[in-house]
Amino acid sequence: MTSFHPAAEYQDIRDGVAAVCAQFPGSYWRDLDARRAYPKEFVQTLIREGYLGAMIPEEFGGLGLSLTAAAVILEEIHRSGGNAAACHAQMYTMGTVLRHGSDAQKQQYLPGIADGSIRLQAFGVTEPTSGTDTLALKTTAKRDGDDYIVNGQKIWISRAEHSDLMLLLARTTPRDQAQSKTDGLSVFLIDLRELKGNGVEIRPIRTMINHATTEIFFDNARIPASALIGEEGKGFRYILSGMNSERILIAAECIGDAKWFLGKGSDYARERVVFGKPIGANQGVQFPLARAHAHMMAAEAIVYRAAGMYDAGENPGVEANTAKMLAADASWEAAEACLQTHGGFGFAEEYDVERKFREARLYQVAPISTNLILCFIAERVLGLPKSYGA
């Protein structure tokens, strides 16, 4: 399938990623899905080829590429039928260290993240009782001499079992004593290798998709004060500044998913003959695929517009959120059209459609749900009263 997109000049990256993905066909992902196992070989190959260090500057051993290039990499993984959720956080969580970490922290971690000897895959924000209301999170980090003592619980923390480090958001000043409602939260880069069984317990959560997600319990976990990123109390700002890149990259994955569903659905519609002709000759089968393609193209344009603005140093909050919502909607529409086109075979594991269908559903909820994006657009663009929070 060919379609215009502003990232066309990255064809060499697309070809390189496609060659890697060709080594990991549907049967690879199907087997992992059945066992809920982590795609270790796939992730190691991506690291070896340098793709996960794409956005790390060359001075720290990365490729020094733009967010647009990183979006192309993730889009291509999903277009090929794979899933980058096992490792995409390695691309955007390191941005918090790069933008807000000290020189010593950058020197200590970024080269290892770039060459794969250190895995930074985990991002610990969500908690069971606060959900989307991040400012209400309850995990605390209390200063104790040269350390902080962490207590609390995180949930839906993906890849924690496959990560050496984790970016942790915790409250360092009680909410009622903080200077403003967004102050009082701090970001720490913590070493899970030292903490596991030592104040930190990680429990996997089995879900409808193969996502290696977990809940994490902190019980007087002692972390060095040197794990603090930037200034104490300013962590919410640091996390927010990384969210645009996360949303744009995940939107690009959704575009890749949409392209996979449309390619798979169209192929099947051409080949499957019922009532003496290909089912794709019926407009009832064509139109949902064609409509989904049109919506995918519109979403793709916004995704790469947002990425271009990010690369130009702008703050594309509206574009990044819009891109995430439209791309997630486009992939879900394409998933629905593809599954329906396959009829009963859409439910058979060997076609991969049901697996990708389940995976595509996540992006209506995470990393930010559609409703919350609509709240943001209503408030920030349309000037409507804020419907949530203080």
Ligand SMILES: Cc1cc2nc3c(=O)[nH]c(=O)nc-3n(C[C@H](O)[C@H](O)[C@H](O)COP(=O)(O)OP(=O)(O)OC[C@H]3O[C@@H](n4cnc5c(N)ncnc54)[C@H](O)[C@@H]3O)c2cc1C
């Ligand atoms: C597989 C998976 C992986 C994840 N990985 C990570 C991770 O690695 N790190 C991490 O920190 N988090 C992670 N998350 C958490 C994810 O970001 C949250 O699930 C998501 O932000 C929604 O939060 P919640 O589940 O608490 O929903 P809630 O906040 O409880 O919301 C529930 C529903 O209510 C709606 N809602 C809530 N408030 C409003 C409102 N004011 N107006 C309208 N609608 C509203 C929401 O849209 C949603 O549909 C993951 C989640 C999943 C499922």
